Every structure is written in structure tokens, then in C-alpha cells.
């Protein structure tokens with residue numbers, strides 16, 4: 672086993688390639704790994720290489736805090752219970768009842784650390800195709816002690832820390848064997864909106880194979896509700912409205928229920944309003960849903 676820093680150093684030295692590309696008429700010199708050159712990942716490799724990660728939050732997502740108890744009852748403690756705790760009656764002395772959580776297209780979201788440190792969570796597993804995202808997550812969260820490196824088959828590398836496993840590879844190649852089993856909970860924030868709209872059905876089909884019977888998906892999307900046609904269909908993030916969510920999840924044989932929990936107007940601050948209107952978007956909402964999987968499934 673290589674320690675994570677050694678691994679990243681070696682892989683940078685051996686595998687990274689120098690790529691010259693044109694971005695908005697500027698020449699940018701970018702370093703990324705050869706396996707990140709695929710059509711599906713190259714754009715993300717370029718973004719990460721110049722730290723163009725405007726979606727990244729410094730605190731756990733407000734919808735995760737607000738609706739955490741809709742996916743795992745007791746996950747978010749009452750304010751006097753303290754950080755990292757949960758309502759103790761959920762777990763026995765050996766933490767039986769603790770949940771496995773999956774983050775598709777995880778980036779370096781702090782939501783993974785937030786959940787990995789919660790007593791209600793047994794393991795957080797994230798997948799991202801870009802090495803720099805996972806490297807930065809490991810470096811920025813030293814308390815998680817992410818250090819072991821493993822290869823899973825020919826397509827994935829695995830980094831392991833305290834209650835957290837990170838898989839580096841293409842989401843569309845993932846299966847239950849790679850993730851080490853199914854999940855009680857899946858958190859999709861800015862993930863389905865990150866992929867090309869033509870891939871959405873495949874994306875959802877994979878989630879359907881990874882969720883346990885009776886499990887829950889917390890889904891956070893954005894809806895470019897008004898603006899020019901060009902701006903509304905631009906992305907990533909690609910707009911997904913209620914109708915599309917209904918089309919994607921509403922009639923699947925493994926879905927028990929699809930419930931909209933909240934929507935948040937992204938035009939609350941003048942700064943956000945200015946940023947989006949400059950891009951031709953006149954109304955933007957962040958939407959939050961919970962999708963419950965059937966406890967008994969006919970076709971698995």
C-alpha cells in the first residue's frame with residue numbers, strides 16, 4: 672500500500688500529461704492525467720486543473736441540514752445535542768443501524784466529511800473521475816486520515832480514510848462490486864445536473880442498482896426557470912425542472928415515492944442575480960427532492 676501523498680506524487684510524475692488547450696480564447700497550460708482525457712471527463716479535468724470549481728461550498732449544504740432527517744431519521748440532532756451526534760435511540764451500543772451513504776460525482780464536497788463524522792453513518796463512499804478533486808478532499812480534511820490506495824479492477828482506484836472511501840473513475844463504469852455493496856442513502860447534489868442531458872436515464876439506472884430496498888435518495892438540482900432559450904439550456908449545471916424529475920424517477924419499478932421537499936430562489940442576493948442575469952438567466956431555483964426506494968423489489 673502506498674501512502675496517499677506518495678501515490679499522488681508518483682502518479683503525477685508518471686501519468687500526467689501536458690495539455691495545451693483553448694478556453695474562451697485564452698491559452699491555458701493544464702496538467703491532468705491521461706485517463707482523464709476521455710470525452711466524458713476531459714472538460715472536468717480542465718476545470719479542476721484551473722480550480723474552476725464555483726459549485727464548491729465551504730459548509731454542509733443547507734438542504735442536507737434542513738432535510739437530513741427525511742433521509743435518515745435523527746441524522747440532524749436538535750441544536751443542544753452537539754455536532755457529529757445523532758438521536759441516540761436510532762443506534763444500539765455497537766452502532767447497529769448506522770447507514771452507508773453514496774455520493775455520485777462527489778468532487779470534494781464537505782458534505783462527505785459532515786456525514787462521515789456523524790454517528791448515524793457507517794461509511795461514506797464517493798466517486799469522481801478527477802484525481803485532483805479527491806486529492807484536495809484528502810488534503811483539506813486531514814482528520815479523515817485518507818491514506819490507503821488500492822486498485823479495483825482496471826477502472827477504479829480507491830482511497831480509504833475514517834468512515835470514508837473515495838473511488839476514482841468514470842461513474843458510468845461503476846457497479847455494486849466496485850462500491851462494495853448497496854447504499855441506504857444516496858446524496859445527489861449538483862451531480863445529475865453535471866452530466867450531459869442525454870446520459871440522464873443511464874445515470875438514474877445506475878443509482879437504481881446501487882440503492883438498497885427501502886433506501887432514500889436526496890436529490891438537489893437547479894431549475895433555470897426563465898431566461899433566453901440558449902441560457903436555459905446551457906450547462907453544466909444543466910437545468911432540470913419538476914417535469915423532468917418526474918419523467919426520470921416517477922414511473923420506475925423500484926421507486927416507491929418521489930416527493931419535492933423544498934425550493935430555494937437563487938436570486939435572493941444582488942450578487943447572484945447579477946451573475947446569472949449576465950448569462951441570460953432571469954429566474955433560477957434550487958430544488959430538493961427525496962426519492963424512496965421500494966422495500967420489496969420485483970426486478971433487481
Ligand SMILES: C[S@@+](CC[C@H](N)C(=O)[O-])C[C@H]1O[C@@H](n2cnc3c(N)ncnc32)[C@H](O)[C@@H]1O
Pocket residue numbers: 711712715716726727728775776777778779780798799800801804840841842843859860861862865866
Ligand atoms: C458540479 S461538480 C459537483 C460535485 C459535488 N457533487 C458537490 O456537490 O460539490 C461535478 C463533479 O462530477 C465529476 N464528474 C463529472 N462527470 C463524471 C463522470 N462521468 N464520472 C465521475 N465523475 C464525474 C466532476 O469531476 C466534478 O467533480
